[in-house]
Amino acid sequence: MITSRSSNSSSSSSSYNNMDLDLKTIHDYQENEKNVAMQLTWLGHAAILLQINSFTILFDPFLSNRASPFGFIGPYRCRERGFKSFSELPQIDFVVISHNHYDHLDKTTIKEIYAERKNSKHTKIICPLGLKKWFVRLDISKEQITECDWWDDIEVSKIEDDIKVDDSNALQEALSLANKKITISAVPCQHFSGRNIFDMGKSLWNGWVVKSQDASYYFAGDTGYRSIPDNCSEEDIEKYPFCPVFQQIGIIHGPFDLASIPIGPVMPVGMMSPIHASANDSVNIHIDCKSNHSVAIHWGTVENLGIDNIEYGPSELHTELKKKNISKEQFHEIIFLKCLVCHPYINQGHWLKNTFRNS
Ligand SMILES: [Zn+2]
16 A cells, blocks of 8 residues: 655646655655555655655755756755755765766765764665766765666665674674665666766666565656657657666566655657657556556756746656546545655455545
8 A cells, every 4th residue: 555644746837846755754754664564755856755764865966956067957856855954864875866967966965964963974876777877986886886787776774783704694684683684786777868968878877666565666767658750640659669667677676665756858749759758658667667556757847948848747657647547546646745655465465455535
């Protein structure tokens, strides 16, 4: 069962400013962990705080003002992030990055995370191939950074502090007994990379899968699904080939209890469709990856990324879901800065049913 702890679900843009992050629910997770399989909080655009099996993971934290090499021009966040300092958040175990575009990899936010004492020597970076040196240049130690190729898996366990890690027998025993364990897997998507004209395509772009014994989550990152030309009629869309990786991800890692799937920007269509998802594409990704419950990200936060209205997303999504006879409880807009709490169905070890409730 999935519920949202919130009383504020308005989607008008003015209501997003001056909202506070639900820090109480984020911190309560540590206490309620036994009854919560995972907890997801949308910090706007693609930034997601995921709490799963005692781990705190931050995806694509663009939490400063401007997604640009320049402070005065370029795409910018039009919604506040709802907290003042990383001292208010739990210690971050992993920062997981999908690719190096400015609206996903933000130097200001990364520096801010590492300036926080509890994170500086603790927080690990997991990033696509080719990005390690970018983090090393920020004085983050190499040991704290792991690069992944598509389909790589990383298994992480929490063990007691007093285990001697240089004693391989003791370490193996501790790892075999550990139940605070997750697997983080890099998966492909259809996108590109580059922060300037000299580094185009020189680092990889990924989606990510995170699994514990109780829950599975898919972060689709920034992706297209199908390239179509400008002025393509609705009837013609399906004549164009689609990216096959989402079905592969569904077969290899699915089904998922929860997925975050991007929507938009979509205009101009010929330019955006190879790299970003329309509402129609997002619903296809939801189906192909075998997600039981999806939430829309990458909309409603950053101005000037495309030429569409940044509110493109929710209502177009509902229209597409209707066409495919999928209930809107299975895929919907998530509430900004509020926690989506996923409860395990303990008796059968999986979900009773996927419901969403604004209470
Ligand atoms: Zn991008």
